[in-house]
Structures are given as C-alpha cells and as structure tokens.
Amino acid sequence: MRLLLLVPLFLVGCGGFVPSAARLTWRSDGNPRVPACAAELVNCKQGYELLDQTSQVSTVLPLSASSFAGTAGHSYGLRVFGYDGGGVKIYSAYIWAR
Amino acid sequence: MKQLSKTAVLTLLLLLCLATGAQQHKTVLPKTGLIARPMASGGGSCTLSVCNTVNFAWQEAAYPSCPATSPANCISGFVLTDTTTNTVLAGGASTTPLGPTTHSFAWTPAGGLYYGTHTFSLVATGYDGSGAPTQSPAATTMFTNNLSTLAAPTGFSTTGN
Numbered sequence: 001m002r003l004l005l006l007v008p009l010f011l012v013g014c015g016g017f018v019p020s021a022a023r024l025t026w027r028s029d030g031n032p033r034v035p036a037c038a039a040e041l042v043n044c045k046q047g048y049e050l051l052d053q054t055s056q057v058s059t060v061l062p063l064s065a066s067s068f069a070g071t072a073g074h075s076y077g078l079r080v081f082g083y084d085g086g087g088v089k090i091y092s093a094y095i096w097a098r
Numbered sequence: 099m100k101q102l103s104k105t106a107v108l109t110l111l112l113l114l115c116l117a118t119g120a121q122q123h124k125t126v127l128p129k130t131g132l133i134a135r136p137m138a139s140g141g142g143s144c145t146l147s148v149c150n151t152v153n154f155a156w157q158e159a160a161y162p163s164c165p166a167t168s169p170a171n172c173i174s175g176f177v178l179t180d181t182t183t184n185t186v187l188a189g190g191a192s193t194t195p196l197g198p199t200t201h202s203f204a205w206t207p208a209g210g211l212y213y214g215t216h217t218f219s220l221v222a223t224g225y226d227g228s229g230a231p232t233q234s235p236a237a238t239t240m241f242t243n244n245l246s247t248l249a250a251p252t253g254f255s256t257t258g259n
Contacts, residue, residue: 020258027253034213034245043214043245072258078251085244092248097256 020072024050024097029063029080031092036063037082045082051094053077074098130176131157132220132237150211152241154178155202156220163198164224173198173224178205181238182216189223198224215242 029045037044048061054074061068063080070076077094084090134154156176164172176196177189188203189196196203219236226232 022256022258024254024256026251026255028251030249030252033210034248043242045248048251070256076254076256078254080248080251082245082248084246085242090246090248092250095250095252095254097254 022070022072022074024068024070024076024078026066026078026095031080031082034082041083042087043083043085045080047081049079049081049091051077051079053096129235130220130222130237132218132239134218134239134241149243151204151206152211152218153202153204154218154220154239156237158201161222161224168229169225170229171225171227173222175223176200177221177223177233178203179219180216181219187218198222211243213243213245215240 029048031045034045035043037046045063047063048065050059050061050068051057052059052070052074053076054071059068068076075096075098077096079094080092082090132154133156134152161171161173164174175189175198178187178196179185179190180187186193187205188194194203217238217240219238221236222234224232224234
C-alpha cells in the first residue's frame with residue numbers, strides 16, 4: 001500500500017508526466033543582404049517557420065526572434081521565408097536541431 | 099528728345115551687356131545620361147541571382163576638363179552615389195576618383211550585391227564661368243537585383259532544461 005502511494009510521487013518528482021522544456025536558439029537568418037519585407041512583398045525576407053517534427057506543428061516567428069521555448073526530446077526544423085522578385089513566396093532549406 | 103532716346107538706348111545696351119555677363123558666370127553643367135547594368139565577375143552577362151557587380155556608364159559631358167590652375171567653365175570629375183543607402187560609391191573624398199574623362203565605373207560591393215532595387219545618381223562637378231565650384235543636376239538610374247533563393251538560418255541549436 002505504501003509502495004502504491006510512492007510510485008506517483010516518484011514519477012511526478014522525476015518529471016515523468018510533465019514534458020520538460022527545451023530552449024531553441026539560432027544566430028541569424030543567414031541572409032544579411034536581403035532586406036526585411038515592408039509594404040511591398042518583393043525581394044525580401046519576412047520571418048521564420050519553426051517545425052516541430054515530432055508533433056508536426058509549425059509556428060511562424062518574426063525576423064526579430066532568435067529563440068523559442070520548445071519541448072525536450074522533440075526534433076525541430078527552422079527555415080526562413082520571404083518573397084522573390086516576382087512576389088512569389090520562397091523558403092530556405094530547413095536547418096535541424098534536436 | 100533726341101538726347102533722351104540716346105540715353106535710353108545706351109541704358110538698354112548696358113543692361114543687355116550686364117545680363118550677358120551674368121549669364122557667362124552661371125554655368126550649369128549638363129546631365130550625364132547615367133545607365134546601370136549587371137555584370138558577373140570577369141565581365142559578360144550573368145543570372146541576376148549570381149551578379150556581384152553593377153556596371154555604370156554615362157555620356158561624355160560637353161565641357162572640357164579643368165586645367166590645374168584657374169579652372170572655369172570646365173568639368174573636374176563625377177560623383178556616383180547609391181541614393182537608396184545614401185552612400186557615395188565613387189568620386190567622393192575617400193572613394194575611387196572619377197576623373198573628367200572617365201565615363202564608366204564597375205561597382206563590386208564587398209560582401210556581395212544587395213537584393214531588391216536601388217537608385218543611383220551621378221553628378222558632374224566643375225567650375226562655372228567665374229571660377230566658382232558648381233555641379234550638374236543629378237542623372238539617376240535604378241537597378242534591381244532579384245531574389246530567387248534564401249539561405250538557411252545559421253547557428254540553430256537546442257538545450258534542455
């Protein structure tokens with residue numbers, strides 16, 4: 001009986017039921033010569049798309065972001081997006097972190 | 099009456115002479131007809147996404163080059179400016195000089211060419227008829243370097259708590 005009471009306490013204490021946090025950080029958008037988008041969505045970069053590959057959830061972040069609070073143990077991909085000379089939305093390749 | 103009309107004619111001639119003299123001192127150098135075109139490193143044509151140079155060319159100005167002493171009614175050189183970033187590219191105090199017989203300039207920015215559209219201006223500098231410094235109205239041109247791809251972000255990492 002005493003053991004049954006101790007098991008849940010042990011699991012909560014070790015964080016077994018509560019996902020722990022992971023801090024995602026990045027240095028730059030990788031496109032220093034591309035201007036940020038303003039009124040006209042042409043020849044510019046607009047933001048980041050962060051993909052939680054484990055849960056398949058995407059989050060759009062502004063260009064000013066350089067970190068994100070994620071979930072420990074999940075895999076994340078980060079890419080930058082913007083618009084080409086014809087106003088078509090374009091994406092960089094993903095860079096991955098786990 | 100005859101004396102009065104003679105005075106009037108003389109006054110008119112004097113005014114005409116003064117006006118002509120003043121005009122001789124008001125030299126305004128002509129526009130230059132600036133154009134810009136892309137150029138890959140080493141010359142020739144290029145795909146815009148890999149362009150690293152903008153080649154500027156302009157027409158010959160219709161004034162002689164300035165002499166070393168007592169310059170007047172002449173051109174001493176040109177100043178080329180990126181007016182989008184308000185940066186002098188050539189012909190300024192600490193940039194490549196553009197002499198009066200120079201009619202082109204290849205601009206290769208350190209770190210690569212910008213993306214998007216920039217506007218450039220060129221003015222001829224020189225001296226007017228009285229020897230005072232003067233400059234032409236600005237000749238302008240635009241150049242667009244179209245974006246086709248984006249590089250991936252850098253330094254992506256995760257740390258668990």
